[in-house]
Amino acid sequence: MAKILVVDDSRVMLEMVKASLLTEGHDVETAEDGVEALNIARTEEFDLVLSDINMPNMNGIGLVSRLRKIERYDNTPIIMLTTENSEFKKDNAKTMGANAWLQKPIDPVRLIKAINTMLAKAGHIVSSRDG
Secondary structure, three states, rough: OOEEEOOOOOOHHEEEEEEHHHHOOOEEEOOOOHHHHHHHHHHOOOOOEEEEEOOOOOHHHHHHHHHHOOOHHHHOOOOEEEOOHHHEEEEHHHHHHOOOOEEOOOHHHHHHHHHHHHHHHOOOOHHHHHO
């Protein structure tokens, strides 16, 4: 089980991703924009962050950039979830510190596989139930 922060301005997307992660036994916290997520991340520690790119107040790329400046998040896996397919935005997200990119609409099976891969690479033990 991992503690995961999910950030998206779409309530429907937040609930869908949260439900998928809870089914896998993860502890999930949600935020609706980068400002809220950064405030949460400053007071709590997460094993992985999933973030949309296009959000009000602070977008996902800004969030990644700011998270990477917090010592406990310098190696935390960050996966971007977005409808964007721009190579420029992908490169920018990677430059700021994003580890992976998943295209919306999100397939829950693909999402769980990507999360398990990132957690395993980060040295987090993934339960056998997680596949």
